Amino acid sequence: MPRMPVDDTTAPAQQGADILLLSASNYPALPIYPYAFVQVSAVAARHGLTTARLDLLHTPKASWRTTLREALNRTNPRLIGIHLRQLDSIFIWNYADHDLPGAPPVRRNSYWPFHDTQQLISLLRELTECPIMVGGFGFTTRTPDLLDRLQPDFGVTGEADEVLERLDDVLAHRKVAQIANLAHRSGNGYTLNARVFLPPPDHTEYTDAVLRDLLDFYGPQRVTGPHADVHVPVEVQRGCPYRCYFCTEPMVKGRRHRVRNLDVVMADIAFLADRGVSRVWLVCSEINVGSNKLLFEMAARMRKLNHGRKKPVSWTSYLLPNPTLERSDIRTLLESHFEPSWNQFASYHDENLKRTRVPYRARHAVQAQVDWLEEDQAFRRANGLPVPPRRLDMFLGNTYATPETVSTTLRIVNELRLGERFDDSLITRATRVFDLGDGLIGDTSASAYSVGPEGLLDEVDLVHPTFSYPTALVEALGSARAVDEFFAYVEKTFLSRAYRARLDWPAFLTRHTDEERLSQWCESLRHTPAHAGEDAVSRTIRAALTADDGTTLLKQLRASPPPEEGAGPVARALVELLIGTEPDRIRDVFAAIGLPGYWDDRTAWTAYDVCATLAARFTTVEDVLDMARAAAGPGDPALPLLAVQYCLYDNNVLLRPDYSRLLFRV
Incomplete structure (x- = not known):
């Protein structure tokens, strides 16, 4: 049974607690x-x-009743406060009716926080007469609907400062109409008092009791251990003046951004650092709203905090690409132990960015993406730090995405060869729909749909997960599922190295050769002089061919599965060596299909280059192979065709007119 710390700031723990907070x-x-x-x-x-x-x-859940009963007995609270942080994950892959291609490995239809909170309240009503108050970010986005469905005694929209200050009046239902942000019962419904947006607190927040609770939640090693991966939150700023179409932050926190007293911020960070916490997340909408002043001030303060500290504290926060940063500024931030934060740009297409109302344009996003990537990598290598796997995230499935949005973004990605710099990629392919006060966001009233635990709902219900796919892409591809499949292809082929990292070259060798022909090619390779500069794998293959005509090597490579982990690079190198025995025919074939010089300098061609070139000339892969076969000239065309198959496989070539129109505007 989980231990439940009681904050003993004003009273001994054994005397219980005024408020039992649950989530x-x-x-x-x-x-x-x-x-x-x-x-x-x-x-x-x-x-x-x-x-x-x-x-x-x-x-x-089977233990909720026992756990709650024990908690109520220990604390005997005057009020139960339930935190409803979010109504769903906001990600379409959690709520689709099928496993989405390219989606993270999540368990579908398993996360229903509104329903779980509803169940929690129902159970509490059986266990206690203690009044229940619900609040939180998610609750604030749909307060009237949630009051009606959850039926708490009270609700809090936004900050609870005045509610807690006058808790005696709240519980006594005394003069409650004047208490800001309070929702209270009135007749058969609820009255929502005046909504007030409060600035960040001017006092410290962390205590030893709260920190013990946090350590229990994660496990101490994840927070204070040598390989800690948890960022402990400390608020630095509240509110956001921007109007990004997909974001509820200004609705919940206010449109005026207010900076917390930085002496207080640093006092909280120092408190955590002195107790072994090594990573903090500065909570704010964006740390550089309007200027980089706050960002630089925090960097200076963090350098001072970390000076002489045996275990420095790393810090991070959400950071816009505009205002821009010079590379020297980025290096200064990295030296202060700033960790580049996650960011998901909507696209690299200015018209699309304008319509999504984000406060940056393509030049800002591209510059930030490249500069941070390169400077962070250089900093890590210079300081002997490991370079973690990189993932390129994009919101290409935003409501306003069009074929031009996609093609423009991919063209820029290719020009910068960004796809080769990332190990993986993730495209958000649908918008989580909200109502920010003037109807459904992003003109989605005709395309939005809602999902419940039992499946698709008959009408839009924003308390439930509600999504909208980009209409222009659905029209271009035929369905939302087709959009998912398309983006999965884009993620692994053009935005990252993910596809090439998973290639199965022994399987390729088996699929495109037979035992007799492979033996003949290996015999020819044995009598072909080695090229200057052949790598160690190629030299190993040549030695194996000399030892026993390659019998043992070929047997191993054609086994299913191959017995050795290194079989992939060996199989790939063998295919390349075999193809290299007929260089003139290979060059003629690639010139004929529109890829002159490809085989002699494959690294100069990206997957995008290959796919775009072939899409401009051919409708199907079969057309490519027919042209290659004709260009191979007299004699067996098998080896030139193997070279073309290698190219198609290595670059994940998929020739479909509907894809080509979106990818390359063909």
């Missing part, structure tokens, strides 16, 4: 200790209230 809305695929627990506990303590905290993520 049943954590996302299992990315568990995050609720920062609301930290902030609400701190505000409560300032008003003489004690709190206890319990996140139910690690508690099986």
Whole structure:
């Protein structure tokens, strides 16, 4: 049974707690200790209230009753506060009716925080008469609907500061109409009081009790160990003036951005650092709203904090590509132990970016992508730090995406050869639809649909996961599922090295050769002089062919599965050596299909180059092979065709007119 710390700031733990904070809305695929627990506990303590905290993520539902009963008995709270951080994951792959190609490995239809919170409240009603209050980011996005469906005693829209300050009045239903951000029962419904957007707190938030709770949630090694991977949140700024079409942050936090007292921010960070925390996340919409002043100020303060510290603290935050940063600025940030933060640009197409209302354009996104990638890699190598796997994330499935959006973005990616710099890629292929006060976002009223635990709902219901695919892409490809398949192809072929990393060259060798012909080619290779500069794998193959005519080597490579992990590079190198025995025919064939010089300098060609060139000349892969066969001239065309098959396989060539129109505007 999970231990449930009680914040003893104002009262001994054994006396219970004024407020029992609960959450049943954590996302299992990315568990995050609720920062609301930290902030609400701190505000409560300032008003003489004690709190206890319990996140139910690690508690099986079958044990909820027992766990809650024990928690209620230990704390005997005056109020139960339920945190509803989000209504769903916002990702389409969690709620599709089939496994989406290219999607992360998540368990579909398993994350329903609204329903879990509903179940939690129902269970609490059986166990206690203690009043229940619901709040949180997700709750604030749909407060009236959620009050109606969850039926709590109270709700909080946004910050709970005044509610906690006047908790006695709230619980006594005394003069509640004047308490900002409070929702309370009125007749058969609820009254929502005036909404007030508050600045960040001017006091520290972390206590030893809260930190112990956080360590219990993650496990100490993930937070304070030598390979800690958890960023502990500390708020630095609140609110956002921008109007990105997909974002609810301004609705929940306000459109005025306000910076927290940085002395207080650093006091919280120092508190955490002194207790072994080595990574912090500065909570804000973006740390560089309007200028980089706050970013540079925090860098200077973090350098000062880390000076002489045996275990430096790394820090990160959301960071816009505009205002831009000079490369020298990036190096300064890295030297302050800033970690480049996740960012998902909508596209590299200015008209698309304008329509999504993001505060940057393609030149900003491209510059930030390249500069941070290169400077971080150089910094890590210079300091003997490992370079982690890189993933290129893009929101190419935004509502306003068009074929031109896709083709323009991919053309720029190819010009910069960005795809070769990333190990993987992830495209968000649908918008999570909200209502920010003036109807469904992004003109999605005709395309939006909602999903419940039992499947597709009859009408749009924003309390449930609600999505919209880009209409122009659906029209171009025929269906939402076709959009998923298309983006999965783009992710692994043009935006990353993912496809090439998974190539099975022994299988390719088996699929495109037979035993007799392969033996003949190997015999020819044995009598072909080695080229200057052949690598170690090629030399190993030649030695094997000399030892026993390659019998043992070929047997191993054609086994299923190959007995050795290194069989892939060996099989690939063998294919390349075999093809190299007929250089003139190979050159003629590639010239005929529009790829002159390809075989002699394959690294000069990206997958995009190959696919775009072939798409401009051919409708199908069979057409390519027919042309290659004709160009091979007299004699057996098998080896030239093997070379073309190698090219098609290595570059994941898929010739489809509907794809070509989106990828290359062919």
